Amino acid sequence: MSLQEQEAAEKKYDPLDSTLKFVDRGDDLDPVSSEFTSLRAEMSCGHAVTPDSLTLWCRSQLDEGNYKFRCPALLEGTKQCNKEWSYQEVRRLADLNVEEMQHFEEMMARLALGEYCEVQPCPKCKTNVERKNSSNLCVKCVVCTADQKKSYQFCWQCLKKWKDPGDRSGRCGNDGCVNKDLEILQTCKSISLPEVKGVTSCPSVRACPVCGMKAEHNQKFCKNVVCPRCRHEFCFVCLKLKRVCSQTSSPYNICPSGVAPRQTSIPVWKKQE
Numbered sequence: 001m002s003l004q005e006q007e008a009a010e011k012k013y014d015p016l017d018s019t020l021k022f023v024d025r026g027d028d029l030d031p032v033s034s035e036f037t038s039l040r041a042e043m044s045c046g047h048a049v050t051p052d053s054l055t056l057w058c059r060s061q062l063d064e065g066n067y068k069f070r071c072p073a074l075l076e077g078t079k080q081c082n083k084e085w086s087y088q089e090v091r092r093l094a095d096l097n098v099e100e101m102q103h104f105e106e107m108m109a110r111l112a113l114g115e116y117c118e119v120q121p122c123p124k125c126k127t128n129v130e131r132k133n134s135s136n137l138c139v140k141c142v143v144c145t146a147d148q149k150k151s152y153q154f155c156w157q158c159l160k161k162w163k164d165p166g167d168r169s170g171r172c173g174n175d176g177c178v179n180k181d182l183e184i185l186q187t188c189k190s191i192s193l194p195e196v197k198g199v200t201s202c203p204s205v206r207a208c209p210v211c212g213m214k215a216e217h218n219q220k221f222c223k224n225v226v227c228p229r230c231r232h233e234f235c236f237v238c239l240k241l242k243r244v245c246s247q248t249s250s251p252y253n254i255c256p257s258g259v260a261p262r263q264t265s266i267p268v269w270k271k272q273e
Helices: 003-008 051-063 087-093 098-116 142-148 180-187
Strands: 040-042 074-076 118-121 128-131 138-140 153-155 205-207 214-216 224-226 233-235
Touching: 051 087, 051 098, 087 098, 098 118, 128 138, 180 205, 180 214
Parallel strands: none
Antiparallel strands: 118 128, 138 153, 205 214, 224 233
16 A cells, blocks of 8 residues: 555554553644544643644655654644654654655655765765765765776766866856756745735745755744754744844844845855864
8 A cells, every 4th residue: 555545544543552641632733623533642742643643744844854853733822832752752653654664764864864964876876975065066976986996976966977167166067057956046936924014025935044955934923934954943034043133123024124035045054063
């Protein structure tokens, strides 16, 4: 059975499972649902879930680049619980099957690796290669170099065999070598932030000012977003860190400097050693 078919089949807790704490209240991950036919269990943070709602939420987090699962339930107003759940807890209360566990664990490993180092597959041998210098597009694969008895280099950006760019910058010499992330930042659609006064047109995708990871705004609540990779909170409108932006404006008003233009470069993450 495929993942899609498994998702279509509703999951249900075993009412005789004494390791779970069942509660007689709504699903905190799906508060608008009036469906109470499925048992709800309590997470370590105290919020109630069903196996389906927990699976869907955690899968959406992986799709957005988050490998650490945090509770999105609202405490008061727009403040979220944000308590981190262990994978062991998620696996048990989401009732993940073997195929789902494999998908989750592969995604979590890939995202965790990407948080601490820059890794791309070599286009020739498919071995993961780490880039030591974030400003250098030319990367050497040590496996291919050893096999061929001569240096094999490829372009980090287009993932083709390295070709000298001559006097061009920001790309190698291969035709069509472009920074796809930068292209998205410059061509993405514009959106409004309905709950932020004065923000009627803003790029729908931004690069985190700290690590360069792409982030989107769900057009709900305030103008601040949390980067899915480095977890820094920044203003989606002016692109300043929240602690800086909040000194001159409130979360629900446009910044004094207005909407920052589309980004023409992607910040390089200077990680702590």
